Amino acid sequence: MISHEDVQAALSARIDGEPSGLDDAVVDAHLSGCAQCRAFLDRSLALSRELGGGGEGTMAPPQDLSAVILAGVDDEWRSFARRRELGIAVGRLLLGLMAVVWVLWAVRLILSGGEEPVVASTASVRFGVALALGFTAWRPQQIPGVLLIVGTMFTFTVGFAVRDAVLGMGQFAVAGVVIPLLSLVALVWTWVADRGGAVRRAWQLLGARPY
Structure with a gap:
């Protein structure tokens, strides 16, 4: 079983455009049954939009x-x-x-x-x-x-x-x-x-x- 901290760290990495270290299917499956992690994702996306992003992956730095x-x-x-x-x-x-x-x-x-x-x-x-x-x-x-x-x-x-x-x-x-x-x-x-x-x-x- 993966912990809430692992999933939330993976979500933060996904928003920043970085490798999450966890399979996306596993993270999505956890989100479907965890209200706490869904709330964390909503807060993170809202914060990224306030800082100028438009959603997941939009805050990614230049790759090279x-x-x-x-x-x-x-x-x-x-x-x-x-x-x-x-x-x-x-x-x-x-x-x-x-x-x-x-x-x-x-x-x-x-x-x-x-x-x-x-x-x-x-x-x-x-x-x-x-x-x-x-x-x-x-x-x-x-x-x-x-x-x-x-x-x-x-x-x-x-x-x-x-x-x-x-x-x-x-x-x-x-x-x-x-x-x-x-x-x-x-x-x-x-x-x-x-x-x-x-x-x-x-x-x-x-x-x-x-x-």
């Missing part, structure tokens, strides 16, 4: 909270991954385009003639930068090293352009400033798209307060 949480995290991660892949794709396209620009710039210098040692030296530098940009389009992990080179070239070029403008030493080619600048932008864009998430997480960890 971990699945709900992981689904939300997974959606956020997929969105971040899509943004990252798009940013890297755009950056690689820009790097490839700038590599072609540097090649054309070097070829134009060779075709224009001039002092042979100077032309050969400058053209070789431009071909080297084009090769470096093409390599970083293939392997974005190598961007920091190339970024230092292109950034240094751009800084010196701007410095000489400002000096020539201030001292009136002649006309400075705009391409000498614009092309390194655009290359620098392409490198920074691709690096941020590739490593920006890791840098942001590291910064958040450094700024976290454990207390």
Whole structure:
């Protein structure tokens, strides 16, 4: 024989949507002949309705909270991954385009003639930068090293352009400033798209307060 306490515990579990531990047929058979347990069931159902439920099983919690949480995290991660892949794709396209620009710039210098040692030296530098940009389009992990080179070239070029403008030493080619600048932008864009998430997480960890 089962006790009233066992039946009432099973009824509470049934209302909460949890396993009762007793066969439903046994519980229902006991209810049909026990006024005390029927009264307990009525009170429990009334209380569940007052708390926002509508009957048996309506107060059941989500069956798998971990699945709900992981689904939300997974959606956020997929969105971040899509943004990252798009940013890297755009950056690689820009790097490839700038590599072609540097090649054309070097070829134009060779075709224009001039002092042979100077032309050969400058053209070789431009071909080297084009090769470096093409390599970083293939392997974005190598961007920091190339970024230092292109950034240094751009800084010196701007410095000489400002000096020539201030001292009136002649006309400075705009391409000498614009092309390194655009290359620098392409490198920074691709690096941020590739490593920006890791840098942001590291910064958040450094700024976290454990207390």
